Amino acid sequence: METKSATDLKLELATRHACLLLPADTPEKRRLDRRVTKGTVCMPYPGAYALAEPYNKLNPRAKARMTLKAIHALHPNWTFCSFSAAVAHGLQVPRALLAPVHIAISPTESRRKNPGHIACHTDHGGSRVITDGMPCTCLLQTLLDCLCATGFRYGLAIVDSALHYHLTTHEKLARHFADHGKGRRGIRQARQTLAYADGRSENGGESIVRAAIIELGFQTPELQIEIEDPMNPGAPKRSDMGWRLPNGRYILVELDGLSKYLSTNARTHEEPSVYQAVRTMRAERLRESHLNLTGATILRLSFAQALDADYLFRLLSTAGVPLNKETSS
Template sequence: MGERKQACADRLLDEAEHAYRLAFASSHTEVMALKRRRDAGRVVEPAKGYFARSDVYKSLSKRAQAMYLIRAVAQKHPTWIFASFSAALVYGLQVSHRYLDTVHIVVGSHERKYKPGGFITCHQMGDVEPIVVAGIRVTSLFQTLLDCACSASFRYGLAVVDSAVHWNLTTVSELKVYFDSCGKRKRGIATARKVLQWVDGKSENGGESVARAVMIELGFVVPELQREVVDPMDSTQVKRVDYYWLLSDGTEVMAELDGKGKYKGTGDVAKDIEAAIENFSDERLRESHLNLTRALVVRFSFAQAIDEDYMRRLLTCAGIPLREAS
């Protein structure tokens, strides 16, 4: 009996891994087989009723973990429609990690706003015509962006909408028409409109968008994004900086958001150390060349970017002025 349960658990986990999703049970026997593996520490249960091998799940990024759960829920409930941040993730947009622990689905206007498991948030909507993306039923892109911009704080809503414009999935003008027609009296619409006011598709990732949003919230002049700078050491080479300001006295200020992703390991210690040293060396060489332009070059991490006191002091010391009151 034990061998049969082990084979059952292996089959469920193998099928799930092949489909890049979490495993779930369809019978009491399967539930017990998976829970037995969980209790032995070989399997994790990230959400109630959904399982994965521990080593596989821990190797995934936070975004990948969230997508594994969404694919599993979609497999188990093929008629469900995913909404808000879950739909945004399916579209491939930049969703903050803080919004990835919950699965967002659509329920009818008169349907109970509750689903078992404790990790599902229900959004009551009228008739929704779903869009199928990668085999998953989701709300339309416009509806998804409106819901995210209304639900998230300004800085994290900006990251979602920036990414949609960056990937040419829509335009600001199209979004303004939709938000005006479908966002009236919607809770959070004021934040959504503020997001549209500052959207810039030149932002290349969510971290850059969030950092820019902090600058906006603090009242500083908004930088030019992804400014191309000729390398003084090699005029055939052009480097792009994350943020650029030209001050009234002619001073150029360039700012770069440090990304930890390029320094993350693969598991091979020797190769990881070599890669980290090479990447760090490349970054220092890049910065030294930027300094030769005689511009002021500043760097900050994501943690520093969302520390408002730190960013206020950093940008003030760099000479970045405040925006004039409108």
């Protein structure tokens, strides 16, 4: 039986605790670097290592959280802000915004902190909190920073998740934006995004698709619509989003894709089994068959199709989704 080295045991322990391994000394770093060359170990952040196979199976936000933990261990006095703080707060940060890592610095502090991996932002004050064991900007400030720094689609995914997890309220956010957003670059976009925020959105994908629909000029869809199930009276079926037309007919949008069935939990990072995913898919198809009996028009589309503006506009127009009065006038 092969005896595992101390480095092997450390890597396995780090994997179990969802952490990156920081080498104890130069010889251990050299051993890890050799394994990186062989491909059995990866280095997600300079000086921080993980077993490649289990690390590569993690979802992007879980990987980002591990990187934040490693950076905090290396630089305990750094304060995370913007999208990095949003990850620490457990929000649905789209993968395109997960890198680089964002930290808050004083106006006189050097911005040269591992260029390419770290983005520095001038700290103009505001409260700090410890969340997930790391110093971060407070939730309200983090959301203001995020919504000022990104567009409508990604910003809506982030702020929707804060409301969905009941971490704050729309009223508190609006008040904070009014008190601290004056004169900030991007504040107009942030306020427009906040106006559409809705905690009933169950995941970032739904939020991004809803934003795409709104951007095309269609009426804002209602979320989590419940329709009476004719096969099971008293047990209504629910749809991701849709519209109730003046004649009482529903047009429902169902976002499809493997992520809906195999996604990891954003706050616990736990993955369901394939068996659970198949059961979920079967229940989804049964639910949809019952919705069809109500006469509703069901539009099932992938995330990629939802982001194809020409396709999405043709699909919704053909189905009869109404445009906003301002858009159609």
